[in-house]
Amino acid sequence: xxxxxxxxxxxxxxxxxxxxxxxxxDPILIADGVVRRFxxxxxxxxxxxxxxxxxxTSLIGPNGAGKTTFFNLMTGFDTPTAGSxxxxxxxxxxxxxxxxxxxxxxxxxxxxxxxxxxxxxxNMKLAAVDQPGERLATSLVSSLWRKRDDEVxxxxxxxxxxxxxxxxxxxxxxxxxxxxxxxxxxxxxxMVKPTMVMLDEPMAGVNPALTESLLQHVKDLPGLGxxxxxxxxxxxxxxxxxxxxIVMAQGEIIAEGPPASIASNxxxxxxxxxxxxxxxxxxxxxPAKIAIPGGAxxxxxxxxxAREERDQ
Amino acid sequence: xxxxxxxxxxxxxxxxxxxxxxxxxxxxTLELYPxxxVGIIGPNGAGKSTLLKAxxxxxxxxxxxxxxxxxxxxxxxAHALVEKGVGFVPQTENIFPSxxxxxxxxxxxxxxxxxxxxxxxxxxxxxxxxxxxxSQRAGGLSGGERQMVAMGRALMMKPSVLLLDEPSAGLSPxxxxxxxxxxxxxNATGVSIVMVEQNARRCLQICHRGYVLDQGxxxxxxxxxxxxxxxxxIELYLGTLAQG
Numbered sequence: 001x002x003x004x005x006x007x008x009x010x011x012x013x014x015x016x017x018x019x020x021x022x023x024x025x026d027p028i029l030i031a032d033g034v035v036r037r038f039x040x041x042x043x044x045x046x047x048x049x050x051x052x053x054x055x056x057t058s059l060i061g062p063n064g065a066g067k068t069t070f071f072n073l074m075t076g077f078d079t080p081t082a083g084s085x086x087x088x089x090x091x092x093x094x095x096x097x098x099x100x101x102x103x104x105x106x107x108x109x110x111x112x113x114x115x116x117x118x119x120x121x122x123n124m125k126l127a128a129v130d131q132p133g134e135r136l137a138t139s140l141v142s143s144l145w146r147k148r149d150d151e152v153x154x155x156x157x158x159x160x161x162x163x164x165x166x167x168x169x170x171x172x173x174x175x176x177x178x179x180x181x182x183x184x185x186x187x188x189x190x191m192v193k194p195t196m197v198m199l200d201e202p203m204a205g206v207n208p209a210l211t212e213s214l215l216q217h218v219k220d221l222p223g224l225g226x227x228x229x230x231x232x233x234x235x236x237x238x239x240x241x242x243x244x245x246i247v248m249a250q251g252e253i254i255a256e257g258p259p260a261s262i263a264s265n266x267x268x269x270x271x272x273x274x275x276x277x278x279x280x281x282x283x284x285x286x287p288a289k290i291a292i293p294g295g296a297x298x299x300x301x302x303x304x305x306a307r308e309e310r311d312q
Numbered sequence: 313x314x315x316x317x318x319x320x321x322x323x324x325x326x327x328x329x330x331x332x333x334x335x336x337x338x339x340x341t342l343e344l345y346p347x348x349x350v351g352i353i354g355p356n357g358a359g360k361s362t363l364l365k366a367x368x369x370x371x372x373x374x375x376x377x378x379x380x381x382x383x384x385x386x387x388x389x390a391h392a393l394v395e396k397g398v399g400f401v402p403q404t405e406n407i408f409p410s411x412x413x414x415x416x417x418x419x420x421x422x423x424x425x426x427x428x429x430x431x432x433x434x435x436x437x438x439x440x441x442x443x444x445x446x447s448q449r450a451g452g453l454s455g456g457e458r459q460m461v462a463m464g465r466a467l468m469m470k471p472s473v474l475l476l477d478e479p480s481a482g483l484s485p486x487x488x489x490x491x492x493x494x495x496x497x498x499n500a501t502g503v504s505i506v507m508v509e510q511n512a513r514r515c516l517q518i519c520h521r522g523y524v525l526d527q528g529x530x531x532x533x534x535x536x537x538x539x540x541x542x543x544x545x546i547e548l549y550l551g552t553l554a555q556g
Contacts, residue, residue, distance in 0.1 A: 038452070062484045063456025110455060110482060168357075175330060178403050178478070179356030179510070201455075204481045205403070205510055207355045209549050235485050274486025282493065283517045287349055287536065288500035290520065295347030295504075298317035299520050302345055306521070306533040 013052060013244055018257025021048035028053040028196055028227045029074065029105075034083030036069055036251075043069045044080070045251045051196075056218065056228045058238045060262075061248035062272050067231045068110055070248070071198055075107045076100040088195060102129070104195035108185045108202060110231070116174030120165060120184060123173050124156035125149075127191035152191075159187040162217060164210065179205040186214070197221065199230035203237055215241055235273065239263065247272065319343040320381060320504055321367065321398075321473055327375035328366045335374070336362040338528035344473065344506055349499045351519035351536060353512040355549060358525040360508040361403055364475050367506065368400040369393055380473070395423055399471030403478045403508075406462035409451030413442050416450050416461050420468035428468075435464040438494060455482040459491070467498070474498065476507040480514070492518055512550055516540040524549060 016022050027050035036044040044066040051057050059067050072078035074085060076097035084093050087105050095103075115123050131152060132138040133145030160166045163183040168176060176184060186202050199218075203211050211234070218241060221228050232238050238245065238259070245262045247255040249271040255262060262268055269275075290296040321344040329335040336359045344350050352360045365371040367378055369388045378386045380396060390400070408416050417435060421428055436443030439460045445453075450461050459479060466474060479495065480488040488511060496518045499505050509515035516522050516536035524532040524545055532545055539545050 060484075063482075063487060064454035068454075175334075177357045177361060178481075183356070201482055205356075205478060207353075207510055207549060208512055209547075210356060233482065233484050233488065272484055272486060274484075274489055282489075283514065287518050287520045288496045290347035291500055291502035292347030292504075295345055298319070298345040299348045301317050302319075302343060302348075303521055303535045303538075306535075307538070310532065310534065 013055065013258060016257075018255070018261040020253040020256055022050070022256065024050045024052040026053045027051055029085065029087050029229070031074070031085040032083060034070075034073060034080050034085060036066075036073055036078065036080045042251050044073060046070065046083070046253055049246070049253060051227065051229055052244060053227050054222050054225070055243040056222060056230070056241055057244045057246060058242040059229060059231045059246050059248060060233070060235075060238060060272060061254075065248040066251040067248055068200055069251075071107055071200055071231070074100075075105060075198065077107075101192060101194075104192075105198065106189045106192050106194035106196070107198035108189050108200055110200040110204070114173040114176070114181055114184055114188075116172060118173060119170050120160065120173050120176065121153070121156055121169040123184060124160065124188055124191055125152050127188045128152040128155065129192055156191060159190055163187045163214070179207060179210075182206050183210075183214075194226060196227040196229065199228065199232075201231050201233065203232055203234055211237065235263075317345065318382065319379075320346045320348075321506070322379045323363065323367055323376065324379070325376035326363065326366050326373055326378070328362060328371050328373045330362075330371065336371075336528055337366060339376070340525065340528060341530055342367075342506070342523060344504050347499075347502055347504055348521065349496070349505045349507070349519045351512075351515040351522040352506065352508045352525060353510075353515060353522060353539075353549060354525035354531070359528040360525055361477050362528075363525065364400070364477050364506065364508055368398060368475055370400075391423070394469055394471075397469070397472040398475065399466035399469060399473070400475045401459075401462045401466045401477060401479060403481065407450045407453075407458050407465075409449070411450055412447050413450055413453075413461055414446040417442070417465050417468055420465035424469065431468045431470070435467050438467070438497075439464050456484065456487050459483060463491075463494075472502075472504060474503050474505045476505060478508055478510060480509065480511050488514070513540065 029051040031046050031049045034044060034046045061067055073080045076095050087103060090103050092100060132148055138144045160169055165180060165183055173184060182202060182205055189197055215237060218228060242259050245259055246253060247268050255265050255268050290299060323342040326337050326340045327335050328337045340363055354360050362371055366373050369390050373386050377384055385393060417432055418428060421431055442460060442464050463479060480491050483491060492514045495505060507515060516539050519536045522536050522539045523530060532539060
């Protein structure tokens, strides 16, 4: 199966060697010797990594591999023990998180961080940049910020519609369900109109049917000039969406390459995908035999009753 | 001749919500028979987690009744339910980050602390990582490791009913499969399980019966395999991306 770069306008990645640290044409993010230690534990030890511009790159790896820590380092939420990295020509070592966001690199969180006592729409509007109403002097004259505020509100409503949260716009963000908070987090990151968006498990907790429509929006982002780097565990999603995949384990990059080369990479299967990825027969057995006397009978009876109700 | 089948746990016509006048659940019903593994799936915001919370007394039930072995447990406090043999693993914020793994597991069995040693060994058999890193602070664990701590803690009391809220969320594919196999093993030992899951395919493969919720109401029920192949469920909820 020949994998091709699918994002429109993305550089061709097909000719590249699938080895860790390979140089890409026109990388947007370059990390060199980035190390983060917590006491005796080395959480991240990335020798060299380049993230290609205008592509969708997935970062996968087992739990505790250091993916989120790597995100934190790149976006200024944590400081590395050693190393340097450049985003779009800017050296970002020691740059605060909010400044990183102004350079156009925006991230979402695995454990969502919404402002619970503000409405969903307010959460969205807060993320937008360049709002005259946020400065004391201009905030006093409504004509100076009204136009920009209307634009922001319009953009927020469009995104909420796209993420199927429009019916919740006026509710407190605290009332959203776990999956809906994920959606808000992702929608909010797009309010900043970033050049690079880093998504930390955006699909975890989002129902499968909605995942598919969200995927389509993520696929559209490179066409709008954005680079996407995302952490995701759903391999159907990763294989469907990625132009390039980077695999981390125990803090290091153990493999990178186009989707097809990763799926068949022995080291990746051992470290991450697991034996059941290839052999799913363990789930063909179905549910366990009911261990409690009389329980099996009752369960069958309940299933039959459900069937009858449905046929009516 | 009629055979009377008594559910172990029943939620009958539950109406519940967080804000005054806003009902998340709107007449929802669920039955769990002895030894059964029941899955709950549905779109985001359908009320799946709220239904679990209603079963565990964490959200105020406005109408309807929850019964355990025929006895009403509606709106009982969570610790009283733990004593009656119900275990609950929340979706997020389900560990004590400042405590060690061992202390987290101790919290799961403070009602019966004499049995700690024995149960700790049993739980570590199921999740070896917890034993290996028992003295490490739980706050330093990754998302997947935290999930193991939370499940382990709920199992410390040897519950007869286990309520799981998205146990596979945030886990790597290998660990997700592992989690589902573990859940099936736990079920095979006689623990009845109610599980809310987004990985609907896996969930329906290993559960005896499933409920599909939509907007706080029951949309469909059936055996796991029936739902897995029901065209309406696929269209509404499962999607077509992962056919495997």
